[in-house]
Each structure stands twice: as C-alpha cells, then as structure tokens.
Amino acid sequence: MAGGSCTVAPWGQRHPAQPCLSSAFSVLWQLPLRCTQRMFASQTDGELKVTQILKESFPRATTIKVTDISGGCGAMYEIQIESEEFKEKRTVQQHQMVNQALKEEIKGMHGLRIFTSVPKH
Numbered sequence: 140m141a142g143g144s145c146t147v148a149p150w151g152q153r154h155p156a157q158p159c160l161s162s163a164f165s166v167l168w169q170l171p172l173r174c175t176q177r178m179f180a181s182q183t184d185g186e187l188k189v190t191q192i193l194k195e196s197f198p199r200a201t202t203i204k205v206t207d208i209s210g211g212c213g214a215m216y217e218i219q220i221e222s223e224e225f226k227e228k229r230t231v232q233q234h235q236m237v238n239q240a241l242k243e244e245i246k247g248m249h250g251l252r253i254f255t256s257v258p259k260h
Contacts, residue, residue, distance in 0.1 A: 185213040189244060196240035199223040201258045208252070215250035226257045 182190065182205070189205045197203070200222035209215040218237060225233040233255035238245065245251060 183207050183211055183213065185216070189216060189218070189241065192240055192244065193218070193220060193237070196236075197222045197224050209249070214248060215252075216248065217252040217254070219254045221256045221258050223258060225255050230255065 186205045186207050190203055193203050193205070194200065197220060200220055202219065202221035204219040206217045207213060207215070208217045220237065224236065228236070234253045237253050237255065238251075241251075
C-alpha cells in the first residue's frame with residue numbers, strides 16, 4: 140500500500156477502510172497483515188522526503204534506510220543509518236542528531252524508531 144489510508148481493525152474483525160489511527164500503540168498492535176505488507180519496490184513520498192533530509196544531514200553516511208512502518212500512512216517510520224558522523228558519540232547523542240535533522244518532519248509523526256551505527260572498517 141503506497142500512501143492513502145490503511146484498514147485498521149480489532150483482531151479477527153473486518154471493517155471498511157479508515158484513516159490510520161493516531162495512537163501509535165493501536166497502529167502497531169492492530170495493523171492487519173495486508174496493511175503491513177506493501178510493495179517495497181518503490182518508496183512512499185514520506186520515505187523519500189525523510190531519506191533526502193538524512194542524506195543532506197549525514198553526507199558521510201554509508202547506509203540510510205527509511206521504512207514507513209505504519210503501512211504507508213506516514214505516521215511511523217523506522218530509520219537505519221550508518222555514518223562516520225556518529226563516531227565517538229554515545230547512542231543517545233547519535234539519536235539526538237537524527238532527531239535534530241528531522242525536527243520539522245517529526246512534528247507530523249506519531250512514532251519513530253532509530254537505529255544508528257558507525258561503519259566497521
């Protein structure tokens with residue numbers, strides 16, 4: 140599912156499509172399989188935007204992977220980033236750097252998972 144809305148229903152029940160829930164907890168625990176299994180051949184607009192911002196903010200990054208984990212709604216993202224800029228920084232500092240880079244985009248999100256690392260040479 141690339142963008143738009145996703146169907147969220149209590150376990151074992153079906154109902155018409157509705158916009159994604161605003162509660163990150165509800166979205167995580169109630170997303171049906173078909174909402175979480177979207178095609179990954181192309182990124183959503185939100186994924187592309189976040190990726191571009193991170194590329195500009197971390198030019199020495201060797202890996203940047205942004206995944207919309209809300210089923211294409213843009214409510215929650217998972218970010219994996221490997222960059223030399225994180226060298227000699229604690230994990231909390233690395234995550235603060237990512238949060239700072241995405242401060243405007245985060246305002247419209249309900250959740251964000253960040254995984255950072257330094258390239259191993």
